[in-house]
Amino acid sequence: MRYTLLTTTTLLLLLLLLPGGTTSLLFKPTFPFISLFSSSSSSSITPDPFRPPPQPLPTTPSPPTTKEEEEEEYKYFIEPGTSESLTHYDARFFASVLPLGPLRTQALHSLIKSYLLTLTSLQVPTWLAHGTLLGWFWNGRIMPWDWDLDVQLSSSSLSQLSLSHNYTFWTLDGNMTREGEEGGRYLFDINPFYDRERGEGVNVIDARWVDTLTGLFVDITGVKERDETEGDGEGGEGKGVWSCKNWHRYHTREIWPLRETVFEGVKARVPWDFERVLAAEYGVKALVGMEWEGHRWDKGMKEWVRIPEPEETQMEKEWS
Ligand SMILES: *[C@@H]1O[C@H](CO)[C@@H](O)[C@H](O)[C@H]1NC(C)=O
Numbered sequence: 001m002r003y004t005l006l007t008t009t010t011l012l013l014l015l016l017l018l019p020g021g022t023t024s025l026l027f028k029p030t031f032p033f034i035s036l037f038s039s040s041s042s043s044s045i046t047p048d049p050f051r052p053p054p055q056p057l058p059t060t061p062s063p064p065t066t067k068e069e070e071e072e073e074y075k076y077f078i079e080p081g082t083s084e085s086l087t088h089y090d091a092r093f094f095a096s097v098l099p100l101g102p103l104r105t106q107a108l109h110s111l112i113k114s115y116l117l118t119l120t121s122l123q124v125p126t127w128l129a130h131g132t133l134l135g136w137f138w139n140g141r142i143m144p145w146d147w148d149l150d151v152q153l154s155s156s157s158l159s160q161l162s163l164s165h166n167y168t169f170w171t172l173d174g175n176m177t178r179e180g181e182e183g184g185r186y187l188f189d190i191n192p193f194y195d196r197e198r199g200e201g202v203n204v205i206d207a208r209w210v211d212t213l214t215g216l217f218v219d220i221t222g223v224k225e226r227d228e229t230e231g232d233g234e235g236g237e238g239k240g241v242w243s244c245k246n247w248h249r250y251h252t253r254e255i256w257p258l259r260e261t262v263f264e265g266v267k268a269r270v271p272w273d274f275e276r277v278l279a280a281e282y283g284v285k286a287l288v289g290m291e292w293e294g295h296r297w298d299k300g301m302k303e304w305v306r307i308p309e310p311e312e313t314q315m316e317k318e319w320s
């Protein structure tokens with residue numbers, strides 16, 4: 001494993017933070033979400049029975065064999081622009097940038113809720129990843145400054161879904177509609193290049209769950225045990241190491257068995273060793289730091305609260 005973000009100091013910190021392994025921590029009230037969720041009956045964190053999924057189905061399309069086939073690859077998911085704010089929208093459904101505030105918060109909430117409910121109804125295991133997992137870690141919610149949402153599933157689940165549910169539209173309560181039908185709000189779209197190796201990196205997102213009203217989306221990536229021989233050699237390390245196309249690597253034991261939990265009020269799953277996954281990606285500081293992106297953690301409310309701009313800055317603004 002390449003934990004490039006971890007320095008010796010942070011590793012030591014991590015060891016201090018995780019006495020006797022990560023599971024013991026779960027039963028101490030050190031994590032904000034434990035007390036938040038303990039009042040709700042559906043919120044207890046328990047391992048779920050899913051084991052690492054089987055190898056990809058035999059029906060998985062075979063990777064390209066000739067140079068010409070390889071060259072056919074083009075970027076599948078298109079965003080309306082390359083600026084920081086525009087890369088969070090799907091060009092097909094983009095109307096305008098939603099500023100940070102209740103409308104965007106509501107849109108993101110419904111987005112992840114609809115995705116999680118749908119995959120639960122399809123009985124396909126999926127789990128929170130990256131910034132979305134970090135938001136869950138703190139209070140089971142999307143961080144107020146977050147733009148998009150990230151989830152993962154196994155590449156074999158993705159293969160199954162590509163055969164049965166690609167390009168389907170869903171309403172929030174989980175009912176499927178056909179394209180153009182009244183009520184279709186969320187699109188589940190699987191990248192035709194999902195099963196290829198990284199290549200130029202234009203198709204590292206394997207699938208998207210898109211809000212057809214706002215264009216905001218959930219990025220979906222598949223993880224599998226990649227051979228060393230595959231792709232550019234940066235691939236995986238074979239058995240026991242799962243990776244996405246963008247070189248995020250996980251040991252089997254870090255992900256499975258998945259833990260059942262609650263995110264944004266709905267049933268969700270997270271990797272077994274979520275602390276290690278998060279510390280590897282963001283550093284231990286992301287699990288203990290109380291101030292990020294102009295927000296401060298409010299211990300009482302268990303929420304990220306926007307730090308008001310200093311009065312001087314306000315005055316300067318008024319004078320300018
Ligand atoms: C979704 O399906 C359920 C069960 O079949 C049904 O009761 C409900 O009315 C449907 N909702 C919509 C919006 O079609």
Ligand SMILES: *[C@@H]1O[C@H](CO)[C@@H](O)[C@H](O)[C@H]1NC(C)=O
Pocket residue numbers: 162166167189190191192193194
């Ligand atoms: C999913 O459907 C869309 C729309 O038909 C298509 O462009 C895309 O190639 C499909 N993806 C897969 C994996 O078949």
